[in-house]
Amino acid sequence: VTIEAKRPPAGAAVLREDVTSAIQMALLQELAAVGYGRLSIEAVARRAGVGKTAVYRRWGSKLEMVLEIVSTVAGQSLPMPDTGSLRGDLEIFLRFAAKALRHPLASQIMPDLLSEAARNPQIAATLQSTLITNQHDIGVLLIGRATERGELSSGVDPALAVDLVFGPLYWRLAIARTTLSDKHLRLMATAAAAALAAACEPTASVPAMPPSQAIDKIG
Amino acid sequence: VTIEAKRPPAGAAVLREDVTSAIQMALLQELAAVGYGRLSIEAVARRAGVGKTAVYRRWGSKLEMVLEIVSTVAGQSLPMPDTGSLRGDLEIFLRFAAKALRHPLASQIMPDLLSEAARNPQIAATLQSTLITNQHDIGVLLIGRATERGELSSGVDPALAVDLVFGPLYWRLAIARTTLSDKHLRLMATAAAAALAAACEPTASVPAMPPSQAIDKIG
Amino acid sequence: VTIEAKRPPAGAAVLREDVTSAIQMALLQELAAVGYGRLSIEAVARRAGVGKTAVYRRWGSKLEMVLEIVSTVAGQSLPMPDTGSLRGDLEIFLRFAAKALRHPLASQIMPDLLSEAARNPQIAATLQSTLITNQHDIGVLLIGRATERGELSSGVDPALAVDLVFGPLYWRLAIARTTLSDKHLRLMATAAAAALAAACEPTASVPAMPPSQAIDKIG
Amino acid sequence: VTIEAKRPPAGAAVLREDVTSAIQMALLQELAAVGYGRLSIEAVARRAGVGKTAVYRRWGSKLEMVLEIVSTVAGQSLPMPDTGSLRGDLEIFLRFAAKALRHPLASQIMPDLLSEAARNPQIAATLQSTLITNQHDIGVLLIGRATERGELSSGVDPALAVDLVFGPLYWRLAIARTTLSDKHLRLMATAAAAALAAACEPTASVPAMPPSQAIDKIG
DNA sequence: TTCTAATCGAGACGGTACGTCCCGTCTTGCC
DNA sequence: GGCAAGACGGGACGTACCGTCTCGATTAGAA
Numbered sequence: 001v002t003i004e005a006k007r008p009p010a011g012a013a014v015l016r017e018d019v020t021s022a023i024q025m026a027l028l029q030e031l032a033a034v035g036y037g038r039l040s041i042e043a044v045a046r047r048a049g050v051g052k053t054a055v056y057r058r059w060g061s062k063l064e065m066v067l068e069i070v071s072t073v074a075g076q077s078l079p080m081p082d083t084g085s086l087r088g089d090l091e092i093f094l095r096f097a098a099k100a101l102r103h104p105l106a107s108q109i110m111p112d113l114l115s116e117a118a119r120n121p122q123i124a125a126t127l128q129s130t131l132i133t134n135q136h137d138i139g140v141l142l143i144g145r146a147t148e149r150g151e152l153s154s155g156v157d158p159a160l161a162v163d164l165v166f167g168p169l170y171w172r173l174a175i176a177r178t179t180l181s182d183k184h185l186r187l188m189a190t191a192a193a194a195a196l197a198a199a200c201e202p203t204a205s206v207p208a209m210p211p212s213q214a215i216d217k218i219g
Numbered sequence: 220v221t222i223e224a225k226r227p228p229a230g231a232a233v234l235r236e237d238v239t240s241a242i243q244m245a246l247l248q249e250l251a252a253v254g255y256g257r258l259s260i261e262a263v264a265r266r267a268g269v270g271k272t273a274v275y276r277r278w279g280s281k282l283e284m285v286l287e288i289v290s291t292v293a294g295q296s297l298p299m300p301d302t303g304s305l306r307g308d309l310e311i312f313l314r315f316a317a318k319a320l321r322h323p324l325a326s327q328i329m330p331d332l333l334s335e336a337a338r339n340p341q342i343a344a345t346l347q348s349t350l351i352t353n354q355h356d357i358g359v360l361l362i363g364r365a366t367e368r369g370e371l372s373s374g375v376d377p378a379l380a381v382d383l384v385f386g387p388l389y390w391r392l393a394i395a396r397t398t399l400s401d402k403h404l405r406l407m408a409t410a411a412a413a414a415l416a417a418a419c420e421p422t423a424s425v426p427a428m429p430p431s432q433a434i435d436k437i438g
Numbered sequence: 439v440t441i442e443a444k445r446p447p448a449g450a451a452v453l454r455e456d457v458t459s460a461i462q463m464a465l466l467q468e469l470a471a472v473g474y475g476r477l478s479i480e481a482v483a484r485r486a487g488v489g490k491t492a493v494y495r496r497w498g499s500k501l502e503m504v505l506e507i508v509s510t511v512a513g514q515s516l517p518m519p520d521t522g523s524l525r526g527d528l529e530i531f532l533r534f535a536a537k538a539l540r541h542p543l544a545s546q547i548m549p550d551l552l553s554e555a556a557r558n559p560q561i562a563a564t565l566q567s568t569l570i571t572n573q574h575d576i577g578v579l580l581i582g583r584a585t586e587r588g589e590l591s592s593g594v595d596p597a598l599a600v601d602l603v604f605g606p607l608y609w610r611l612a613i614a615r616t617t618l619s620d621k622h623l624r625l626m627a628t629a630a631a632a633a634l635a636a637a638c639e640p641t642a643s644v645p646a647m648p649p650s651q652a653i654d655k656i657g
Numbered sequence: 658v659t660i661e662a663k664r665p666p667a668g669a670a671v672l673r674e675d676v677t678s679a680i681q682m683a684l685l686q687e688l689a690a691v692g693y694g695r696l697s698i699e700a701v702a703r704r705a706g707v708g709k710t711a712v713y714r715r716w717g718s719k720l721e722m723v724l725e726i727v728s729t730v731a732g733q734s735l736p737m738p739d740t741g742s743l744r745g746d747l748e749i750f751l752r753f754a755a756k757a758l759r760h761p762l763a764s765q766i767m768p769d770l771l772s773e774a775a776r777n778p779q780i781a782a783t784l785q786s787t788l789i790t791n792q793h794d795i796g797v798l799l800i801g802r803a804t805e806r807g808e809l810s811s812g813v814d815p816a817l818a819v820d821l822v823f824g825p826l827y828w829r830l831a832i833a834r835t836t837l838s839d840k841h842l843r844l845m846a847t848a849a850a851a852a853l854a855a856a857c858e859p860t861a862s863v864p865a866m867p868p869s870q871a872i873d874k875i876g
Numbered sequence: 877t878t879c880t881a882a883t884c885g886a887g888a889c890g891g892t893a894c895g896t897c898c899c900g901t902c903t904t905g906c907c
Numbered sequence: 908g909g910c911a912a913g914a915c916g917g918g919a920c921g922t923a924c925c926g927t928c929t930c931g932a933t934t935a936g937a938a
Contacts, residue, residue: 015883016934019883037253050884050885051887052925107337108334111330115254116331119327157403160403163407166390167386167389169386171390174334175333176381177336187376187379192414195411197413232912232914238914264916268916271895272896272897275895473694473776475692479900489910489912490900546775556768595841598848601828609819615774616816622814625814626856629852631855633848633849636851698919710889711890714888718921
C-alpha cells in the first residue's frame with residue numbers, strides 16, 4: 001500500500017459502524033412515524049438505543065442527516081427492460097413504482113419529504129437531483145424507445161410524460177391511499193400509453209378546435 | 220317573532236367574529252409556513268395577535284382547529300359547466316384545479332395535510348369526506364356526461380378517472396413544483412381525454428392477452 | 439325630611455349599599471385567607487357574589503380598596519381608662535390589644551399588611567398615619583399619667599415605650615403565635631412597667647462609658 | 658479505597674453548584690422584592706438567568722425551595738459570649754439581632770414569611786423548628802447564666818423572656834421600621850434586663866395586688 | 877501490555893411549547 | 908346607569924422535550 005488516505009491519528013478511536021447503521025434505520029422509522037417536521041434527533045437516538053452524542057458526531061443537524069440518508073435511498077435507479085412496446089414498458093415501470101410506493105416506509109416518507117421540500121430549498125434541491133432527475137431520465141428513455149418504434153411522433157415533452165405516467169399512480173397510492181388492483185394497474189398503463197400518444201399532436205390542432213374556445217373564456 | 224333560536228343567556232358575552240377570522244387566517248398562514256407537524260397553537264395565537272385563551276375557547280386542540288378550518292376551505296364545490304365535449308370539460312376542470320393549486324397557501328397546505336393524513340386517521344377521514352369525495356363526484360359527473368354523449372363507453376371507474384385526470388396536475392404543481400404553461404395544460408386535458416377513452420375498453424380484453432399486444436390497439 | 443344631601447342626578451342609578459358591604463366583608467375574609475400579595479379582585483367579587491364590575495366601580499385597584507377599608511378598621515381609637523397606676527394602665531392596654539390581636543381576621547391581616555408595607559409606600563403611609571400614630575398617642579398618654587404620678591422620671595421616649603410595651607405582645611400573639619395565658623399577660627404588664635421605669639435613667643450615664651463597663655453595673 | 662460514598666452512576670451529569678447558588682440568591686432577592694405570595698418560580702429562574710428546569714430539578718415546588726433555603730439561612734446559631742452580666746448579654750444579643758434585622762433581605766423576608774406562616778402550616782413548622790427554637794435556646798442560656806449569677810430568681814419562663822427581649826426590637830426594626838440609634842439600643846437592653854427581673858416574682862404576688870382587680874372586669 | 881485519544885452512555889443546561897388556570901380590562905344586554 | 912356574565916390579552920403554572928454541552932467510562936489502535 002502506497003497511499004493511506006484518512007488514517008486516523010495515533011491512538012484514535014473510530015466511529016462504530018453498528019452504531020451508524022442503527023441510527024440510519026432508526027431515522028427511517030422515525031421519519032415514517034412522525035414526519036420530517038416532528039422528527040427529533042433525540043427520538044432517533046432513543047429509538048436506535050444510542051446517545052445523542054453519537055448522532056451529532058456523524059451529522060450536524062437533522063437536515064444534514066436526512067439529506068444524506070434519503071439521497072442514498074432515493075438515488076437508486078430502476079432497471080428498465082425493453083418490452084418491445086410503449087405500453088409494456090409503462091406497465092413495467094408502473095409495477096416497479098407501485099412496489100416502491102407500497103413499501104410502508106417509502107409511502108410515508110416520500111410524500112412527507114416532498115411536501116417539506118416546498119418549504120425547504122435544500123430538501124427540494126436534493127430530491128430534485130435524485131428522484132426527479134431519475135424519473136426524467138426514465139421518461140426520456142421510454143419516449144426515445146417508443147419514438148424509434150414509431151409508437152409516438154417526436155416532440156413529446158419528457159416532463160409532461162412523467163406527469164401523465166407517474167402522476168396518477170402517485171396520487172392513487174401515496175395521496176388518496178386507496179388500493180390498486182393489478183387489473184387497475186394494467187388499465188393505468190394502457191391509459192398512460194394513450195395519453196402519451198395524445199400528447200404528441202394536439203399542440204398544433206387544438207387551438208383551432210371548437211370545444212376549447214368556450215373554455216378559454218374562463219379565467 | 221315566533222322562534223328565537225340560540226339566544227345567548229342574559230348578559231352573556233359572545234365570541235367575537237373578528238377574533239375568530241383573525242385566528243383562521245393566522246392558522247392557514249402558519250400551516251403553510253411550518254406545516255402541520257410543527258404547527259403550534261402558541262404561534263397561531265401570536266401571529267393572530269390574540270391570546271391562547273381565544274383559540275382554546277373555540278377549538279379544543281390543534282387537530283380540531285385544523286380539521287374544521289380545512290374542511291371549510293376544501294369543501295367548496297366547483298361549478299362544472301358543460302362544454303359539450305369531454306375534452307372541454309376536462310380542460311375547464313384542470314383550469315380550475317390549477318388555479319387552486321397555484322394559490323400559495325393551498326399549494327403548501329394541501330400536500331402537507333395529505334401526507335400527514337397517512338399518519339392521522341382523523342385528518343384522513345376529513346380529507347376523504349371533503350376533498351376526495353368532491354373529486355369523486357366531479358369524476359362521476361364528467362364520465363356521465365361523456366357517456367351520454369357517446370364519447371366513452373360505459374364502465375369507467377370514477378376513481379381511476381380521477382387518478383388519470385387529477386394525478387398528473389397534482390404531481391406537476393404540488394409535488395414537482397415546476398411551472399405549467401397554458402399550452403401544456405391544454406395538452407394535459409387532451410391526454411386525459413385520451414386516457415379516459417382508453418380506460419374503458421380493456422377491462423374485458425386485456426386480461427386475456429399479454430400486455431404488449433393490447434398496447435398495439437391504442438392508436 | 440327637609441334636606442336631602444347628595445341626591446343622585448335625575449334618572450340615575452345609585453351604588454347599592456348591600457353590594458358595597460358585601461364586598462367589604464368579602465375583602466376582609468379574602469385578605470385573611472390569602473394575604474395582600476395573592477389578593478385578587480376577582481376572588482373578592484366571587485366571594486361577595488357580585489360581578490367584578492361592581493368592585494371596580496367603587497375602587498380603582500386592590501390597593502385603593504384595601505387602604506380605604508383597612509384605615510377604617512385600624513383607625514378606631516381605644517378607650518384608655520385611668521387605673522391609678524402605670525402597671526394597671528399597661529395591663530388594661532395589653533388586654534385590649536390582646537383581644538384585638540386574637541381576633542382571627544385581625545391577627546391574619548395585620549402582620550400581612552405590615553410586612554407588605556415594607557414594599558409598598560402607600561400601605562406604609564396609611565398604616566403609619568393610623569395604627570402607629572394611634573399607638574404613639576397611647577404611649578404619650580400613659581407616660582404622661584405615670585410621670586404625673588411620679589412613677590416615671592421625665593424623658594421617656596414614647597416610641598421606645600411603645601416598643602417595650604406592645605412589642606412583646608405583638609411578637610407573642612401575631613408572630614410566634616403561641617398561647618398567652620392570663621397569668622402571663624399580667625406578668626407582661628408587670629415587666630413592661632419595670633422596663634419603662636428602667637428606660638428613664640440610663641440616658642445620662644450610659645453614653646459616657648463603654649458598653650461592656652456599663653453592663654457590669656446592672657445587678 | 659474502602660468506602661466510596663454517593664458516587665454518581667457511571668457517566669452521569671451532576672447538578673452544577675454555580676447554578677444552584679445563583680438560584681438561591683435570586684430566590685432571596687425575589688422573595689424580598691415581591692414576597693412569598695407573589696413569588697413565582699419563573700421570575701426566580703429569570704432573575705438567576707437559568708431555565709425553569711434547573712429550578713425544578715432541585716426543588717419540587719416553590720414551597721419546598723423556600724423552606725430549604727430559608728431554614729439554611731435562619732438556622733445559623735449566634736455565638737453568645739458571656740459578658741458577666743445579664744444586661745451585657747442582652748446588649749450583645751440585641752446588637753446581633755439588630756444587625757440581622759437591618760440586613761435589607763432579612764428585614765423584608767422575615768416578616769413576610771412569618772405572616773405567611775399564619776396561613777401555611779409547613780412554613781410555620783419550619784420557622785418554628787429553626788428560628789423560634791433558636792431563640793428559645795438563647796433565652797434558656799441567658800436565663801441560666803443570670804440565675805447562676807443571682808441576677809434572676811429561678812422560674813422565669815424562657816418563652817416570655819424571648820417576648821420581652823426580642824419583641825421590642827423586632828417591632829421597632831421589622832414592623833414599625835423606624836431607626837434605632839445605638840443609645841436607644843442600649844436603653845432597650847437595660848429595659849429588657851429590668852423586665853426580666855420583674856418577670857420573676859409577681860407570679861405569686863400579683864394576683865393579690867389591688868390594681869389588677871379593676872382590670873379584670875374588662876372583658 | 878501499556879498508553880492514550882476518540883467514542884460512548886448519561887444527563888444537566890437554557891429554551892420553547894404545551895394545555896390549564898386565573899387575573900384585570902372591556903363589552904354586551906338585562907333590569 | 909348599575910349590574911351579571913363572560914370574552915378578551917396576558918402571564919404563570921408544572922410538564923415534556925429539544926439541541927447543546929459536559930462529564931466519567933469504555934474502547935481500540937499505536938507504541
